[in-house]
Amino acid sequence: MKNKTVAAWLAFLGGPLGLHCFYLRGFSSLLGWLLPIPTAxxxxxxxxxxxxxxxxxxxxxxxxLLGFTIAGCALTAIVYGLMTPEKWNARYNAGRTGDAAAGNTSWLTIGAVVLALFFGSTILMASIAFSFQRYFEHEIEAGRKMSQ
Structure with a gap:
């Protein structure tokens, strides 16, 4: 049985290393092996x-790359945490009833969603701001060199 709360916390805390992919799909998960590359x-x-x-x-x-990977994994944690128990159990606990306990939402699941929303959005905005600031500073410097 794959627990929704565990998957949400793994996506939030260990997502950039692919831990949630390995938990849900096993070590044959291609995404789990690819996620550490942009993180590194x-x-x-x-x-x-x-x-x-x-x-x-x-x-x-x-x-x-680090910021976008963390933000993407935080979004994945939010999606996992907000998934209905029926959909969760149908997708990750095949053969179980729709109301199996592993797909239920608890306060720990909500905590993972709230923290993922807070930190994921903060890191995403910081990454976008840093990228655009450096890009435009680079373009202004290139324009100054061309004008001289």
Missing amino acids: LGLYGLERVRLYGTDDGLSWALLP
């Missing part, structure tokens, strides 16, 4: 920001 690239971008500052071009190209 984003962490490398974060390390480049720490070492070289925010003016490093590669860092502002890589860093949003």
Whole structure:
């Protein structure tokens, strides 16, 4: 039986590592194996920001990958948490009745949804703002070089 609350928390906390994919689909999940790649690239971008500052071009190209991966996994946690018990059990607990306990929503599920909404939206907005700021600063600098 795949528990909806466990899946929502795994998507929120361990989503960028693909933990929720492995929990729901096993180790044959392609998405579970692919999710750590943009996470690692984003962490490398974060390390480049720490070492070289925010003016490093590669860092502002890589860093949003981490933010978008975290935001996408937070959205997945929200979708899991808000799924009806009947739909959850039909999809992940085949052969069980629609009202099986594993698909029920508890306060822990709601907590995962609330935290995923808060942190996911915050990280998404920060990633978009950082990306656009660095992009436009780069374009303004290129325009200044062309005008000289």
